[in-house]
Amino acid sequence: MGAMEAVVLTIITASTPLLIAAIGELVVERSGVLNLGVEGMMVVGAVCAFAAAYTTGSPWIGVLAGVLSGVGMSVLFGFLTQTLVTNQVASGLSLTLLGLGLSGLIGEGFTGLPGVKMTAIEIPALTEIPFIGPVLFGQDPLVYVSFMLVAAVAYVLTRTRIGLIIRAVGGNHHSAHALGYNVIAVRYGCIMFGGACAGLAGAYLSLSYTPQWIENMTAGRGWIALALVVFATWVPFRVLIGAYLFGTIWIMGLYVQGMGVGIPSQFLSALPYLVTIAALVVISGNRLLTKVNTPACIGQSFVPDR
Amino acid sequence: MKRMIGAVLAIAMTVAAGGAIAADKLKVGFIYVGPIGDHGWTYQHHQGLLAVEEAYGDKVETVYVEKVAEGPDAERAITRLARQGAGMIFTTSFGFMEQTLKVAEKFPDVKFEHATGYKRADNVSTYSGRFYEGRYVIGQIAAKMSKSGVAGYIASFPIPEVVRGINSFMLGAQSINPDFKVKVVWVNSWFDPGKEADAAKVLIGQGADIMTQHTDSTAPLQIAAEQGIMGFGQASDMLKFAPKNQMTSIVDDWAPYYVRRVGEVLDGSWKSEDTWGGMDVGMVNMSAYTNLPDDVVAMAKKTQASITDGSFHPFTGPIFKQDGSQAAGAGEVLDEGTLLGMNWYVKGIDDKLPQ
Numbered sequence: 001m002g003a004m005e006a007v008v009l010t011i012i013t014a015s016t017p018l019l020i021a022a023i024g025e026l027v028v029e030r031s032g033v034l035n036l037g038v039e040g041m042m043v044v045g046a047v048c049a050f051a052a053a054y055t056t057g058s059p060w061i062g063v064l065a066g067v068l069s070g071v072g073m074s075v076l077f078g079f080l081t082q083t084l085v086t087n088q089v090a091s092g093l094s095l096t097l098l099g100l101g102l103s104g105l106i107g108e109g110f111t112g113l114p115g116v117k118m119t120a121i122e123i124p125a126l127t128e129i130p131f132i133g134p135v136l137f138g139q140d141p142l143v144y145v146s147f148m149l150v151a152a153v154a155y156v157l158t159r160t161r162i163g164l165i166i167r168a169v170g171g172n173h174h175s176a177h178a179l180g181y182n183v184i185a186v187r188y189g190c191i192m193f194g195g196a197c198a199g200l201a202g203a204y205l206s207l208s209y210t211p212q213w214i215e216n217m218t219a220g221r222g223w224i225a226l227a228l229v230v231f232a233t234w235v236p237f238r239v240l241i242g243a244y245l246f247g248t249i250w251i252m253g254l255y256v257q258g259m260g261v262g263i264p265s266q267f268l269s270a271l272p273y274l275v276t277i278a279a280l281v282v283i284s285g286n287r288l289l290t291k292v293n294t295p296a297c298i299g300q301s302f303v304p305d306r
Numbered sequence: 307m308k309r310m311i312g313a314v315l316a317i318a319m320t321v322a323a324g325g326a327i328a329a330d331k332l333k334v335g336f337i338y339v340g341p342i343g344d345h346g347w348t349y350q351h352h353q354g355l356l357a358v359e360e361a362y363g364d365k366v367e368t369v370y371v372e373k374v375a376e377g378p379d380a381e382r383a384i385t386r387l388a389r390q391g392a393g394m395i396f397t398t399s400f401g402f403m404e405q406t407l408k409v410a411e412k413f414p415d416v417k418f419e420h421a422t423g424y425k426r427a428d429n430v431s432t433y434s435g436r437f438y439e440g441r442y443v444i445g446q447i448a449a450k451m452s453k454s455g456v457a458g459y460i461a462s463f464p465i466p467e468v469v470r471g472i473n474s475f476m477l478g479a480q481s482i483n484p485d486f487k488v489k490v491v492w493v494n495s496w497f498d499p500g501k502e503a504d505a506a507k508v509l510i511g512q513g514a515d516i517m518t519q520h521t522d523s524t525a526p527l528q529i530a531a532e533q534g535i536m537g538f539g540q541a542s543d544m545l546k547f548a549p550k551n552q553m554t555s556i557v558d559d560w561a562p563y564y565v566r567r568v569g570e571v572l573d574g575s576w577k578s579e580d581t582w583g584g585m586d587v588g589m590v591n592m593s594a595y596t597n598l599p600d601d602v603v604a605m606a607k608k609t610q611a612s613i614t615d616g617s618f619h620p621f622t623g624p625i626f627k628q629d630g631s632q633a634a635g636a637g638e639v640l641d642e643g644t645l646l647g648m649n650w651y652v653k654g655i656d657d658k659l660p661q
Binding site: 005006007009010013014111112113114117205209210211212214215217219250251254255257258259260261262265266269 | 341342343344345349373458489490491492493494497498499500501503504505507508509510511512514523524525528532546547656657658
């Protein structure tokens with residue numbers, strides 16, 4: 001396997017969990033809800049996916065468990081913020097704290113066990129093409145799912161009636177309500193989609209990225225996903241670019257070290273974050289870019305008037 | 307009796323433990339940096355705890371706290387154990403050094419044992435293993451088994467302990483193949499499976515066909531197995547994570563030391579000292595040599611035996627530093643002080659040391 005090919009493959013695996021989690025959060029935020037609990041939902045997804053896969057021996061049941069547990073966590077968030085109308089920032093943060101603690105509890109008996117690895121799809125003839133083969137056709141299924149998710153979200157948000165309703169709810173919930181849309185129900189739906197994506201991202205970590213369960217194994221990836229949504233100014237394809245930019249710099253940092261160039265490793269570890277911050281600054285400097293897509297109602301609670 | 311303490315119970319327990327000091331039983335506390343389930347560093351320390359229980363039965367009571375972060379958290383955890391009446395406390399990571407000394411000052415009657423540190427006090431001993439001895443052996447194996455002549459080395463933090471390991475590995479490899487190359491990637495963490503896995507993939511992509519690590523998770527070895535290259539376990543036997551790809555593992559065996567030191571507290575002969583044990587006292591072991599041809603196994607066993615009986619020291623000259631200056635003349639062995647404070651690479655390592 002060539003060096004370039006290995007780097008590209010590693011970048012893909014490093015970027016995929018960020019992409020999946022971010023695309024889910026993008027939909028949530030487009031509906032006007034800010035869920036800071038991505039990290040918590042992701043880590044619970046990771047542990048549930050691992051536990052289910054380990055117990056049953058099937059990675060697909062693991063994926064299902066990861067998704068469902070993510071949805072479960074998000075429904076809790078939905079109940080708090082939509083039904084009980086609590087503060088979204090506080091609820092999201094507590095969801096993350098809850099997720100980190102809860103996953104440790106669930107995972108107590110699963111730490112350090114050899115996991116069930118999701119096998120890559122191998123298409124015999126195509127996978128053997130040099131470079132293009134393994135990169136395009138040799139990935140594990142969730143990588144393809146992540147791309148499909150981006151395309152689907154982009155399509156639904158911009159080209160369908162449902163997408164229009166979601167954006168209307170996020171843009172002005174009073175108007176959407178006046179038009180007869182059930183704002184709370186739409187937001188519940190989007191929150192659950194976000195939870196499913198975060199759970200799936202967690203499942204990717206514990207089933208494919210490093211097939212094992214370790215406490216706090218998300219290691220801040222949920223927060224990076226959150227930042228990527230803003231980085232992308234709520235546009236699906238920009239989330240794709242952002243996730244891969246972050247993954248590329250992350251892996252190149254390790255790659256450069258292996259070449260023995262002599263750049264301090266601490267600096268290389270910090271570089272992806274620095275670049276993300278720099279990109280955020282540049283983007284938020286461009287008023288037009290942010291204004292067009294920013295959901296006007298983000299973070300605001302909605303109580304329907306009678 | 308084995309008891310586990312959740313961090314949540316901390317306050318309740320501190321209050322409850324006020325006067326509950328058992329008169330006849332020695333309470334022995336352990337502070338772990340990782341989870342017992344890491345199957346590496348912390349797992350091995352826990353084996354030591356089990357050995358202490360086994361050896362002294364009713365005369366001791368053991369308590370442990372796992373996943374204690376290095377830094378201020380450690381001070382709280384150590385203080386808690388001391389308040390609960392522990393007569394002896396093992397703090398099992400380098401990063402607990404300052405906290406151990408601080409707490410030791412407040413509890414002069416409690417005996418402290420700090421792993422891999424270098425600061426002592428009247429009631430604080432230090433102990434460590436000469437893991438570099440094992441690294442020399444695996445360096446030799448790596449050079450024998452590698453086809454590309456390049457090994458990938460995943461390192462944690464640039465402290466002397468880790469640098470010494472890299473140098474010893476390199477010296478072992480150079481004794482077989484003078485042109486052997488080691489590629490080092492620092493992940494700046496003891497335990498981050500995701501990052502360790504990424505680093506392993508990158509190293510393999512850069513031509514490494516032997517994987518070794520000075521981090522605590524099993525991830526690099528698992529990646530090695532997945533991509534079909536050979537590797538070494540770290541701190542404990544990781545064979546079950548890579549049954550066809552682990553060649554051997556450097557195993558830290560703390561049990562004999564822990565049993566002896568607890569015994570000394572029980573009979574009152576304990577005093578503060580520094581222990582740096584190697585293969586000779588069984589603190590450093592090699593797990594079974596697997597997936598290797600017979601001649602390589604024979605060579606490894608021979609080196610292991612000569613280190614164990616003291617006839618050979620891995621840091622025997624001539625040793626040249628990376629900058630070309632000579633660190634040890636032919637036949638000369640580096641002194642302990644140089645080994646303990648090692649902050650330079652030997653010649654041939656393709657990396658600059660992060661400062």
